[in-house]
Amino acid sequence: MTTAEIREKFLNDIVFMGLRSTIGVIFILHSIGKFSPGFAENLPNMGLPAEMAIPIALAELVPGILLIIGVLSRLSASLISIIMLGAIFMVKGASAITGKGGVELDLILLASALVIMIAGPGRISLAQAIKKIPRCLH
Template identity: 35%
Template sequence: MSNRNEIGTFLLRVMLGLVFLANGVAKFQGGIENTAGWFDSIGIPGFMAYPVAIIELVGGIAIILGLGTRIVSLLFGLIMIGAIFTVKLPDGFLNGYVFDLVLLVLAVHMILNGSKLFSLGQLLFKGREA
């Protein structure tokens, strides 16, 4: 991958991480119990608020640092698919799921391509790649 592509992918990785980190923080700051109650009210088991918030928070930090980028992106993608189909779809494209779809596509890009530039994972595991 060319250096320009790597810079672009790095920027996408950091932005994806920041968005999910901010959403994870918001779930805890607003009271995770409130998020669990909201999940219940829309037909999602309330306990799911906890793993979703933790994945967003810890995954956001990890992906910004470049740790487990592909795995974290897969988890982010699953969260976005869930959000689109359980919450956002009825509101339509522009008023509903467009932002979630963009995040899903960013996550898929990270799953397919990874991101090595300024990646802690690349630094730590450089010699172990096949």
């Protein structure tokens, strides 16, 4: 393997870590507001019971944390993809790409989650570090 190939693989790993971390931070920050009573009060307007506020908030918070550390990344990205599909079609009604009610950010988050879901977390992740622990330490 040449130095250029090693550098390219390392850069790919940095990119995947950056993508995971960015999506993770976005979903952690986005979930925090969903723990407030105001979010629960607004859910019936979207056709959902108010009791779904905490499960929805946790469905964004937990995968966000797992993406940052790189554990269960594909599963977390799958859950985020489902959340984003719900945001695009249920919350915003997929009415426009840009402007008021636009789904452009939602589509970017969905596409990013799909990349993580398909490609995996990359080599800079806790999941990869755990795989490298010698079997005798398990």
